[in-house]
Amino acid sequence: MTTTSHPLPQLDRARRLDAADPLAPFRDRFHPVPEDALFLNGASLGRLPSATPALLDELVRGGWGDNLAQARTQWLDLPQRMGDRIAEVLLGAEPGEVVAGDCTSVNLYKLAVAALRARPGRTTVVVDDDNFPTDRYVLAGVAADAGGELRTIHTDIDQGLDLATLRAALDDTVAVVCLSLVSPRSGALLDMAAVTEAVHSAGALILWDLSHAVGAVPIQLNACGADFAAGSTYKHLMAGPGAPALLYVRRALHDLTTQPIQGWYGHREQLAMRPGYDPDPTIRRFLTGSPPVLSLTAIGAGLDLLAEAGMDRVRAKSLALTAFFQELAERELLPHGFRLAGPPDPAQRGAHLTYEHRAARELVPLFAAAGVFVDHSLPDRIRITPAPLSTRFTDLPRAIARIRDVTIRHERKTG
DSSP: OOOSSOOOTTTTHHHHHHHOTTGGGGGGOOOSSTTOOOOBTTTTSSSOOOOHHHHHHHHIIIIITTTTGGGGGGGTTTTHHHHHHHHIIIIIIOOTEEOOSOOOHHHHHHHHHHHHHHHHTEEEEEEEETTTTHHHHHHHHHHHHOEEEEEEEBBBBBBBHHHHHHHHHHTEEEEEEEEEEOTTTBBBBBBBBHHHHHHHHHTTTEEEEEETTTTTSSOHHHHTOOOEEEOOOSTTTOOOOTOOOOEOGGGGGGGGGGOOOOOOBBBBGGGGSSSSSOOOOOOOOOSSOOHHHHHHHHHHHHHHHHHOOOOOHHHHHHHHHHHHHHHHHHHHHHHTTOOOOOOHHHHHHHHEEEEOOHHHHHHHHHHHHHTTOOOEETTTEEEEETTTTTOTTHHHHHHHHHHHHHHHHHHHHHH
């Protein structure tokens, strides 16, 4: 790995910040990264908690290996148990309002169809043009199947969605609005309460994609009056590749909503093997098939870390980390073609920063070769995510210096 020969900017200050950091001990509770590597890509895939391998080994050997098929009964309610824990720690939701299972795309499909069914006579689905592609693909299919319209509103690629633009798109044909609380690209953070109020004022329902928000920012679904939510667990929840997604439905909507993928896990009498489908009256009606037990269990290790740290402290350190990186980048990176491509106020962002650079696609692999792991985002953006529980403040001057030096070498080589 490449190291810089130039002085590291603000290193002494970073050391003081680390010494005062109440979350510093959490760094030792993760599987170590390669020597001298700087991992700043938590928005793509969270680091492996040290507790995860033992947690899964116990399940595989003790639960599956020793108990054989009899072990199945202890996992029947695992989607609800894990959902209740996520609700308590991260979502500001009540027990019985969240389940975990399937992937984000499937959960978005279930919830979008449920929302349309709950608003008969309304056939318009609203999404913004900077939402994650899977959201737009899923919603386009749902709208087409319902004989309705997918209404796509414009979002500023850097600053996020303007509330006035959303309000202008709402009318009495809109059944559901689907938005990401934190923009996957720019990191722009929406005001959940204000958006939800605007959608409800138009008689529509709100479906939140929390993939880049859950575990990164404090969320209060109940207090904001949110209707539906889905989101991944492999980013800020650190549950591992392909980990199942969360699904939230406000309790008042349980009796009023049905989902399109009717399976035995959502049946009122799951084990009775009835010939006809009768949906369970609770959040279980949004389940479909057998849960991915191993990956569901893996959610627990990261969730335990976040619960112990507390989301207020996680958010406070995240704000401090991204503000520090932004300050360093202004002096060290902006003169070399970088531009902040997100809200300048850290409080208006999620846990990641985004920078535009014309050579982003070529630079990100070069940064990795120098031991700095970040993410390339189309078209020409670089996403930086310093995970609060595993990133030191002293990692940031080192990362900035390597990014600067790699960029300078690339400039000289390409002219």
